[in-house]
Amino acid sequence: MKILVLLSGGLDSATCLGLAVEEVGAENVSALCSYYGQKHSKEIECARKVAAHYGVKLIEMNLEPVMKFSNCSLLTHSTQKIKHGDYAEQTKEAGGKPVETYVPFRNGLFLSVAASIGLSIGAQEIWYGAHADDAAGSAYPDCSLEFVENMRQAIETGSGGGITIRAPFVNVNKAAVVKKGLLLKVPYELTWSCYEGGEKPCGKCGTCIDRAKAFAENGVVDPYDKT
Amino acid sequence: MKILVLLSGGLDSATCLGLAVEEVGAENVSALCSYYGQKHSKEIECARKVAAHYGVKLIEMNLEPVMKFSNCSLLTHSTQKIKHGDYAEQTKEAGGKPVETYVPFRNGLFLSVAASIGLSIGAQEIWYGAHADDAAGSAYPDCSLEFVENMRQAIETGSGGGITIRAPFVNVNKAAVVKKGLLLKVPYELTWSCYEGGEKPCGKCGTCIDRAKAFAENGVVDPYDKT
Numbered sequence: 014m015k016i017l018v019l020l021s022g023g024l025d026s027a028t029c030l031g032l033a034v035e036e037v038g039a040e041n042v043s044a045l046c047s048y049y050g051q052k053h054s055k056e057i058e059c060a061r062k063v064a065a066h067y068g069v070k071l072i073e074m075n076l077e078p079v080m081k082f083s084n085c086s087l088l089t090h091s092t093q094k095i096k097h098g099d100y101a102e103q104t105k106e107a108g109g110k111p112v113e114t115y116v117p118f119r120n121g122l123f124l125s126v127a128a129s130i131g132l133s134i135g136a137q138e139i140w141y142g143a144h145a146d147d148a149a150g151s152a153y154p155d156c157s158l159e160f161v162e163n164m165r166q167a168i169e170t171g172s173g174g175g176i177t178i179r180a181p182f183v184n185v186n187k188a189a190v191v192k193k194g195l196l197l198k199v200p201y202e203l204t205w206s207c208y209e210g211g212e213k214p215c216g217k218c219g220t221c222i223d224r225a226k227a228f229a230e231n232g233v234v235d236p237y238d239k240t
Numbered sequence: 241m242k243i244l245v246l247l248s249g250g251l252d253s254a255t256c257l258g259l260a261v262e263e264v265g266a267e268n269v270s271a272l273c274s275y276y277g278q279k280h281s282k283e284i285e286c287a288r289k290v291a292a293h294y295g296v297k298l299i300e301m302n303l304e305p306v307m308k309f310s311n312c313s314l315l316t317h318s319t320q321k322i323k324h325g326d327y328a329e330q331t332k333e334a335g336g337k338p339v340e341t342y343v344p345f346r347n348g349l350f351l352s353v354a355a356s357i358g359l360s361i362g363a364q365e366i367w368y369g370a371h372a373d374d375a376a377g378s379a380y381p382d383c384s385l386e387f388v389e390n391m392r393q394a395i396e397t398g399s400g401g402g403i404t405i406r407a408p409f410v411n412v413n414k415a416a417v418v419k420k421g422l423l424l425k426v427p428y429e430l431t432w433s434c435y436e437g438g439e440k441p442c443g444k445c446g447t448c449i450d451r452a453k454a455f456a457e458n459g460v461v462d463p464y465d466k467t
Contacts, residue, residue: 173336
């Protein structure tokens, strides 16, 4: 069995990659990383380091032309600043709509690109590190269990059964992802989460707060705080 | 209501565009056309002419990097030749798998790109010209009613209800598409179908045969035969 893992360079996808390598061996795993105009493009450098750590082939795509029409605050060309504060607060403010850092159908796009490439390189499964915290309260609708199920069906049907999706963390929270990753010895010191993409994590954006909580719940110091 | 139409430069998508313009007016319609390494890239020039005919904005994307891993015979870099003969025969040969000119999850990729762009430009619907002939016998699984339904759900869910898909021809055959297009005065003389992408249509590939049949069933001479 061959697996193509969506790898952003962040914590969740690095854990997903670690799990895939444990399951089928590095020689049967490839990773896919995309630039899409994100301010925190340094996560791509992290994806390269994580892929190298595991000895898996990394395929890189440039999807920035697709996102150039969006004014999402996460994008370099956006006129909007990234909101600070935790997701629960931002989700409440968004009033049932996606939060401001939702990049339009980004994860659906990633999964479709992965389906095309996966079918071409002989992979049977696409692994995707979405987890329950990201989907909570419709913050990121393209992380929800329902979305993953819909997309899985679309990809299975549209590929004539050639490839499918597996999202091993879709029912658990970020703390559980970290728990699993610590057991797997995922190199979290190589990963990047902060949306600001500065020299050090800002500690104030939604994903910084989320990451800190996930490590705290495991009683572990986040290794990237030390760098 | 704003509509983003997938426009290949072929007959089906040109008809889809004609219908969208009739429904909401050219000022509320944009079209999306993608290069993906296809041998018949001259269809893109046709897409430009069709979009200009209707006075709608055309967005062009280059998705060739996604398809460079595939050896599908439709692609310029492929080592395979495009098979001749009609789809019924090719589908039989394929034995339940997609035919050789199936480009891996291409239409799913197009729809995802359209979802990202559509959300960004304020469109509420993506229109897609898939029809029943293309899906028959699993020749092109990414044209089937089931696929369109799955993808519609994935896009609605993953966008938080921001955008959806409409496939006006998914239940009818190509002859019915042409019938509708003739009523709408779709400029078929500007469209291109042949997979070979030569100076004139080859008349032997699946899509040439399909197109000829569709016009014949309407008792009309295909205007591109005259050029």
